[in-house]
Amino acid sequence: MLFKKTLLSSLLISSGLIAIPALADDSQELEELRARIQELDQKIRVLDRKNEIAVEEAAAKEKEKPVLVAGEKGFGFKSADGNFEFRLRGLIHVDYRSFGDDEVNGVKQIDGFLARRIRPTFEGTLFGKYDFRFTPEFGEGVNRAQDSGNTARVVDAYIDARLEPWFKVRAGKFKPFVGLERLQSGSDIKFIERSYVSNNILPNRDLGVSLHGDVLDGKLNYAVGVFNGSVDGGENTTTQDSNIDKDYAARVFVQPFKGGDSALAGLGAGLSFTYGDAEGTAAVTNLPSYKTPGQSNNFFSYAGTVVSDGKRLRWSPQAYYYNGPFGVLAEYAEVSQEVRRTDIDRHDTLKNNAWHVTANWILTGEDASFKGVSPKSPFTTDGKGWGAWELIARYQENNIDKDAFSTAAAGPGVRFADPRTNAESAKSWAVGVNWYLNQWVRLAVNYEETHFDKGGSVNNAGAATGGFTDVRDRDDERLLFSRLQVSF
Amino acid sequence: MLRNLLLATLLIPPLAYADGGKPILNVSYDVTREFFKEYNPKFVNYWQQKSGQTITINQSHGGSSKQARAVADGLEADVITMNQPGDIDILYQRGKLLPKDWQKRLPHASSPFTSTTVFLVRKGNPKKIKDWDDLAKPGVSVVIPNPKTSGNGKYSYLAAWGYAEKKYGGGDKARDFVTKLFRNVPVLDTGGRGATTTFVQRGIGDALLTFENEVQLIKNELGGSDFEVVYPSVSVLVEAPVAVVDKYADKHGTRATAQAYLEYLYSDEGQELAAKHYYRPRNEKVFAKYAAERFPDIALFSVDEVFGGWDKAQKIHFDNGGTFDQIYTK
Missing domain, CATH: 2.40.160.10 (Porin)
Known part of the structure; x- marks a missing residue:
């Protein structure tokens, strides 16, 4: 079986039906392919790295987003660094x-x-050091009699x-x-x-x-x-x-x-x-x-x-x-x-x-x-x-x-x-x-x-x-x- | 008289170091981690002997400009150790956190050591990168941290510009050269340490531009046999200024400790440690001791000489809409 294949190959080669490129050409093509692969590899690495950096930056930006607060100190929102804050209390x-x-x-x-x-x-707070407070009153004795309505x-x-x-x-x-x-x-x-x-x-x-x-x-x-x-x-x-x-x-x-x-x-x-x-x-x-x-x-x-x-x-x-x-x-x-x-x-x-x-x-x-x-x-x-x-x-x-x-x-x-x-x-x-x-x-x-x-x-x-x-x-x-x- | 003197001597030390062993925070840039990791215990030991106080030093690292902005925005650093004066100037400009003339408070314009920007290439230097021109050639990939957020990146940018200005002339020629170079920069990290990760661990690029101390760290600790250091014909003098952030040090009651922490950088021990970490010490004797082995002699220009100072360089090149924004379009 092996002998038959070898004989067939020899006949095809000798008849010119199959051409074998020169060794030098082969080497050049391999080099070009290697360079091409390296180039593509770099592009993929760069894309991966950019994605990695984008994820890191997104995580960093997430930390900078205003924070909604709903807890012991009331309700409100504040900047990520805490320098700006608004609170609703009652x-x-x-x-x-x-x-x-x-x-x-x-x-x-x-x-x-x-x-x-x-x-x-x-x-709330502005720029981390300027606090403000505004409190209206809708109750208390200053409110008028039944028919005259409240005075805020x-x-x-x-x-x-x-x-x-x-x-x-x-x-x-x-x-x-x-x-x-x-x-x-x-x-x-x-x-x-x-x-x-x-x-x-x-x-x-x-x-x-x-x-x-x-x-x-x-x-x-x-x-x-x-x-x-x-x-x-x-x-x-x-x-x-x-x-x-x-x-x-x-x-x-x-x-x-x-x-x-x-x-x-x-x-x-x-x-x-x-x-x-x-x-x-x-x-x-x-x-x-x-x-x-x-x-x-x-x-x-x-x-x-x-x-x-x-x-x-x-x-x-x-x-x-x-x-x-x-x-x-x-x-x-x-x-x-x-x-x-x-x-x-x-x-x-x-x-x-x-x-x-x-x-x-x-x-x-x-x-x-x-x-x-x-x-x-x-x-x-x-x-x-x-x-x-x-x-x-x-x-x-x-x-x-x-x-x-x-x-x-x-x-x-x-x-x-x-x-x-x-x-x-x-x-x-x-x-x-x-x-x-x-x-x-x-x-x-x-x-x-x-x-x-x-x-x-x-x-x-x-x-x-x-x-x-x-x-x-x-x-x-x-x-x-x-x-x-x-x-x- | 003698008795009064003796009494005064007994009383002065506790008054002089009245900080009471409170912790201090040093906000620094990206690639000083290893240096301060070794420096801090030495200072703690020194301070313990001198004042009798045991203190803790907390560190924060990141892209230098980003770190400086964090302090300006309220991160309560007792000391700041940056790689360019501009990053400390903004603490005065934005919040009067320290005096305008902060650079006059310590020798050498408050910069206890220097460095420079050099190239790290892959083993065998396959792209034959020898000088700045090679970085601007087509097909060469260069890793530089973002000059908008990183002092390291700013120095690389200015080093390339200064080289081009000296070789090709100023104005458009330098701009064209830097444009070409940055066309070869495929990715911008926010800080120097991120750029190192990109080049060394992610295998991106043919050359990494970073501080001399950083490339030596990579060579020595992150696979030295895989990389080679290339010193260009000319580069930029990197000055690493330090300052006490007066407002926060006073608020925390740590001024004396913070001041001593920075002064100790100028001591023989501090300078030796700087040299060990490939920072160029200001002390001439210490520098001479390590020069042949660690600090090749290359032509260095300062930002003041070529760009007229950091204020000007920042405004022209790195502010929003500046030259860097115009040339880097990726």
């Missing part, structure tokens, strides 16, 4: 208020639901430039760096309503600019600012100032053991001041009224003919201490206010003050702090988690300068306020329970009882226009508050 407080007495001093006390706070907050207002609108940790500038409408409890977020306050110090003496919010910062690794915080100025417990509106002079505010707060392991690590103490010069008019008196804890009634207001007449100085020592599940916050505030009667020649400087001590104890073992409580085991319906439970207690007083009322020689009288309708002091004690179902939802119940001293009512209502001999203490106020809080 705070809803729906309360039920039940008064212990149907009528106090002849005024009906109406139990009912109240949307105390309905606040969406739009906040701006609570916060400011920009905060964090130029350095020790040098920041905040401008717009915001909480002045003055009151300790006031600086605590509305979602973090322990009681449903803040104390007299926050609500009746120190400013709530104001329009202005403040320099502030943290030094010594955050152990010392300072702030100085200039503002339009607001009455005690007041909140300046976004309109033009009615007063020519401005208010100045300053505060230092130290946490000397912050970051350490000692039992004093949670200790903080500070001192704040505000100073201003305000001339009131009959139309805009630039004077406050002081509310009862129920927030519906005033227990003290100046007479209609009294206006602010010059300097207003406030000062407030303040401190807190947190250790494990226990916390206490204490604050004193005093305002020295020049006042004047417009109907007669009478001028004086009155000193009103308030103070409170608020304690909290978290039964479920979470650490107490100036900020809110985040339960270790959020509440679940299957009984695996019960959230965090907290007991709270507070004592507070609000005292009015006795010179507001009386003329020593003639007995009680109207110097700057009528003792028949205004009390000289309010003393309140309160207890409560907070149930943090999770870090967003909280249920609260508070009971608060207030005793008013030296005035505020008369024994015989019909004698209100007569003498002052029937003056008696204002009726006690007993309140049962409850609240549903949703914050994110």
Whole structure:
């Protein structure tokens, strides 16, 4: 068989039917093929590598894409490097208020639901150092009666430039760096309503600019600012100032053991001041009224003919201490206010003050702090988690300068306020329970009882226009508050 | 008096090194990994002996221009070690992170060692590549990192331009030459280390243009017998500047450590280590010690001499719409 094939091949070759190329040509063709293959191989490698680089670059670009955020700190989005961020946050407080007495001093006390706070907050960061915040309010007592509809207002609108940790500038409408409890977020306050110090003496919010910062690794915080100025417990509106002079505010707060392991690590103490010069008019008196804890009634207001007449100085020592599940916050505030009667020649400087001590104890073992409580085991319906439970207690007083009322020689009288309708002091004690179902939802119940001293009512209502001999203490106020809080 | 002096002597060291052993971050370019991997433990040891503090040094590497932009955009580097001053200048220009005259703070314009751009070719140099002209011939494939994102790539580009300007004259002739050369560049990596991967591990190209220290690393550690180093007739002087990023060092309280970290690069030990990694040391004695063995004598021109400085070179060649964008169309 093999012999046959060889013979056939020989015959074909010799007859010229099959041609064998020269060896030299073969070698050249092989070289060309080899070069061609190498060229194609390079092209394939280049394509592969380009693809590899494109995948790497796509992965790198993916990291640079804005990030959608939906989590503990609310909802929003931010750039990949975190320098630009927008967050949507919210705070809803729906309360039920039940008064212990149907009528106090002849005024009906109406139990009912109240949307105390309905606040969406739009906040964020620009260029990694400029924070902004805008918070409108759709709830609260400024909302009108049933038929007149709600009146929305701006609570916060400011920009905060964090130029350095020790040098920041905040401008717009915001909480002045003055009151300790006031600086605590509305979602973090322990009681449903803040104390007299926050609500009746120190400013709530104001329009202005403040320099502030943290030094010594955050152990010392300072702030100085200039503002339009607001009455005690007041909140300046976004309109033009009615007063020519401005208010100045300053505060230092130290946490000397912050970051350490000692039992004093949670200790903080500070001192704040505000100073201003305000001339009131009959139309805009630039004077406050002081509310009862129920927030519906005033227990003290100046007479209609009294206006602010010059300097207003406030000062407030303040401190807190947190250790494990226990916390206490204490604050004193005093305002020295020049006042004047417009109907007669009478001028004086009155000193009103308030103070409170608020304690909290978290039964479920979470650490107490100036900020809110985040339960270790959020509440679940299957009984695996019960959230965090907290007991709270507070004592507070609000005292009015006795010179507001009386003329020593003639007995009680109207110097700057009528003792028949205004009390000289309010003393309140309160207890409560907070149930943090999770870090967003909280249920609260508070009971608060207030005793008013030296005035505020008369024994015989019909004698209100007569003498002052029937003056008696204002009726006690007993309140049962409850609240549903949703914050994110 | 003696007692006061003694007291002062006891008090000064703890005050002078008040950084408290805080870690520092060195943001560097792509091909310094191996050098700093060896340098950092030496400095940690030195600093421990000098100040009594044990510190940690964190490293970040990538294409130099990209790294510099990251710092300018907020990556909080305590020190930055780049391969061109322009990448540190932008820290002043974009964020005032350090002073404008940062180069005056350390000797040799804050550049403790230098390098140059050379060629790495495959074993036997099959395409007979000897000088820049050979890279621009048809059929030759050259690997260069992207000059827009890599200092290494910028130096290769400028080296080719400078060569052409000296040999053929400036203007259009140099531009034509560099255009031809970049026609032979099939792929652009973002950094020098990526280009090495393309050439060595992916087997692409006939020549890799990169820093002298990088080609020696490839020869010594990544298959030395498969490659040969070619020194062209002329090339560019690569200066590797370093700086403390004042704003972040002050914020972290690491200024003294960061300053010492950079000063130690100029020490005999730092310079020896640079030479070991094929960086050309500034210290003349150390350079002389290694010159014959490691640093062939070739003509080098600086960016200042040929291009009038980095600012100008950047603007004309590498900014968006610049010469490189015009000539590289792949």
